[in-house]
Amino acid sequence: MREITVLGAGVVGMTSAYALARKGFAVTVIDAAESPAEAGASFGNGSQLSYFYTDAMASPSMAASLPKYLLGRDPAFRIEVILSPRFLEWGLRFLANSTQARFERNTIDVLKLAMHSRRDFAELSGRIAFDHSRTGKLNLYSSKEGLEKARQLSDLKNRFGADQAMLTPDEAIAREPALAHYGHSFVGALWSPYDESGDSHLFCLGLRSILESDFGVQFKFNTRIIGINAKSGRLTSLATEEGEIQCCQAVLCLGSWTAPIARSAGVHVPIWPVQGYSMTVAATAHAPTANITDVSRKTVFCRIGNRLRVAGLADIRRDNVGFRKDRFRTLYEMARGILPKAGQYDDEVNAWTGSRPVTPNSRPIVGPSKVNGLLVNCGHGTLGWTLSMATAKVLAESAVNSFSGS
Numbered sequence: 001m002r003e004i005t006v007l008g009a010g011v012v013g014m015t016s017a018y019a020l021a022r023k024g025f026a027v028t029v030i031d032a033a034e035s036p037a038e039a040g041a042s043f044g045n046g047s048q049l050s051y052f053y054t055d056a057m058a059s060p061s062m063a064a065s066l067p068k069y070l071l072g073r074d075p076a077f078r079i080e081v082i083l084s085p086r087f088l089e090w091g092l093r094f095l096a097n098s099t100q101a102r103f104e105r106n107t108i109d110v111l112k113l114a115m116h117s118r119r120d121f122a123e124l125s126g127r128i129a130f131d132h133s134r135t136g137k138l139n140l141y142s143s144k145e146g147l148e149k150a151r152q153l154s155d156l157k158n159r160f161g162a163d164q165a166m167l168t169p170d171e172a173i174a175r176e177p178a179l180a181h182y183g184h185s186f187v188g189a190l191w192s193p194y195d196e197s198g199d200s201h202l203f204c205l206g207l208r209s210i211l212e213s214d215f216g217v218q219f220k221f222n223t224r225i226i227g228i229n230a231k232s233g234r235l236t237s238l239a240t241e242e243g244e245i246q247c248c249q250a251v252l253c254l255g256s257w258t259a260p261i262a263r264s265a266g267v268h269v270p271i272w273p274v275q276g277y278s279m280t281v282a283a284t285a286h287a288p289t290a291n292i293t294d295v296s297r298k299t300v301f302c303r304i305g306n307r308l309r310v311a312g313l314a315d316i317r318r319d320n321v322g323f324r325k326d327r328f329r330t331l332y333e334m335a336r337g338i339l340p341k342a343g344q345y346d347d348e349v350n351a352w353t354g355s356r357p358v359t360p361n362s363r364p365i366v367g368p369s370k371v372n373g374l375l376v377n378c379g380h381g382t383l384g385w386t387l388s389m390a391t392a393k394v395l396a397e398s399a400v401n402s403f404s405g406s
Contacts, residue, residue, distance in 0.1 A: 001026045002403055005238070005250040007225050007261070009033065010042035013253035014204045014211070015388040016377050018124070019396035020251075021215035029217060030238070030245075032224040037204035040255045041384060044278040044352030046311035047302040048291045049121070049196040049386050050137065051114040052162040055153065056106035056362035057274075057381060058097035075330050076298035079316045086259075090272045093360035104156060106361045110383065111160055113364070117390035118194070124389070128206030130198045131305040137195035137291040138167075138176055140186040146295060147188045154190055165191045178288035181341040197291050197302045200385045225254070227264035228374060235373035239264070249403070251375045251395060256355040258378040267369045271379045273355035277331045278311035280350040286341040294338050299331070301339055308343040310335040323353045356382050366391045367398040375399060 002025050006017045009031035017027045033039040069079040097106060125132050141147040147166070154164040172189035173179045211217035227239035228250075238245040252258045256273035263269075287308050292301040299312035312331050328351050336345050359365060359379040364387060366377050377395045380387050 003028070003249060004399060005030060005245075005247050006253055007238070007250055008040075008253035008255065009036040009204065009219070009221070010040045010253065010255055010384070011037060011200045011204055011388045012042075012255070012377055012380060012384050012391065013251075014207045015392035016251055016253050016395050017211055017217055018207060019392035020399060021211060021217055023396045023400055025399065027211070027215070027217045028220060029211075030220045030223050030225060030240075032222070034221050035205065036208050037201045040257075041354040041356055042200045042204060044280070044311070044350075044354060045200055045385055046278065046300040046382070047197050047199060047304050047309045047385075048137065048293075048300055049118070049198060050192075050291075050383065051118045051195055051386060052111065052157060052164060052192045053137065053139065053195065053293065054107055054110040054114050054383065054386075056097065056103050056110065057358060058094050058106070058360060058362065059103040060098055060100050061149070063095060063098035075334065076312060077314045080318070082318060087272065090270055090360060093270065097361045102361070104153070106363060107153065108156065108160065109363055110387070111157060111162070113387050113390045114383070115161065116393070117387050120389035120393060124207075125198075127210060128203055130200070130202035130206055132196065132198040133303070134196045135290045137192040137293065138172055138179075139190040139192070139293045139295050140172070140179075140182070141188050141190070142184065142186050142296040144187055150190050150295075163193055167191050176288050176290045176292070178286055178339065178342060179292075181286055181339060183337045183340050184294075195291055197304060199304045225261055228261060228267075228371070230265045230371045230374070233370070233372055235265070235371055249373045249399070251377055251399070253377045255378065255384070256357040258357060258376060262369065262376065265369075265371050265374060267371055267374065267376075269365060269376060269378060271357040271359050271365070272316065274358045274381070275313070275315040275317060275353060275355050276311060276382070277313045277328050278309060278352045279328070279332060279335065280307050280309050280352075281343040281345055282306065282347060283308040283343060284341060286339075288339070288342060292339070297334055297338060299334050299338060301335075301342060310343070323351070328353070356380075356384070364391050366394045368402050373402070375402065
């Protein structure tokens with residue numbers, strides 16, 4: 001049987017293992033944590049399966065707002081100047097993708113991936129308990145200019161089956177009564193009926209059971225990968241803190257850690273970590289049923305079971321930096337200002353931070369690298385949870401072809 005090792009047990013690694021196992025591979029998953037989805041962005045993400053909110057990060061409005069972000073005048077988005085050749089290359093490529101034409105092309109390319117992911121998710125979601133909900137999503141806009149841009153983009157997405165609709169504030173409140181307690185004013189909303197939500201951590205735990213029972217997938221936890229060893233352009237082994245592991249076929253699914261590990265084998269992966277935060281509190285009777293995104297404040301609200309998950313902020317800083325209390329406090333105060341009655345904010349608050357691996361064009365990088373036997377599945381940005389099933393299928397096909405050509 002063909003053997004392959006998946007590096008990373010976040011949602012991208014776990015779905016990759018699933019797709020590979022279904023193709024007949026003998027799969028081993030390695031991760032530094034004690035169980036799936038513990039160490040990276042899959043643990044505390046926004047919980048939204050935003051199949052139709054696939055807007056590329058690089059955009060004309062983003063480029064126009066760069067001075068504000070660099071000067072720290074936007075509480076939700078911060079950019080530090082990083083004097084690094086890798087960052088400068090990434091940044092220039094990001095700016096090159098900020099034209100309207102490239103923004104629309106990248107957004108639609110990711111949308112097509114997301115639609116494939118949605119279909120594949122439907123097959124698997126019924127077998128796992130992860131507080132899954134199909135309640136749709138409302139994006140709230142505070143300016144007429146932002147609303148008009150959303151209208152134009154939704155017209156484009158609707159050609160591909162998004163079925164999005166623009167709503168007045170009264171129509172949005174009628175659809176989601178929790179917005180009657182919205183702490184700000186908004187001029188309109190975009191309704192996405194097919195978007196879903198769930199707890200990706202619980203999903204990964206449930207998927208582990210399926211992988212072990214149905215496919216015999218092996219897991220090696222508490223094993224930190226520190227490098228990739230190659231000889232004559234071919235993968236030979238994995239370097240871990242506990243020593244070498246012989247390996248001739250592997251997939252890098254390490255999120256924001258993919259780039260530095262890939263560099264150890266001479267492989268360049270153009271991603272940069274964009275740090276975000278989330279908080280989880282007990283939901284109240286006024287918590288929204290639908291997923292909510294406050295677009296101007298870049299904050300999302302998602303009810304998962306009896307919990308309310310609030311996520312947001314985007315900090316472009318040095319590689320994989322730690323938790324900052326001041327930035328979390330910003331999210332906490334924004335949450336209380338946006339939907340003050342939705343959560344029990346004064347009780348227990350579970351705080352989290354993680355980095356999303358963002359490519360210059362917001363499209364994931366999936367397939368073989370220049371090192372024979374080494375494949376990658378990374379660069380999903382804020383949509384790793386959403387795109388995971390589709391990119392896993394692409395990855396599995398690449399692995400089959402890689403074996404056929406070797």
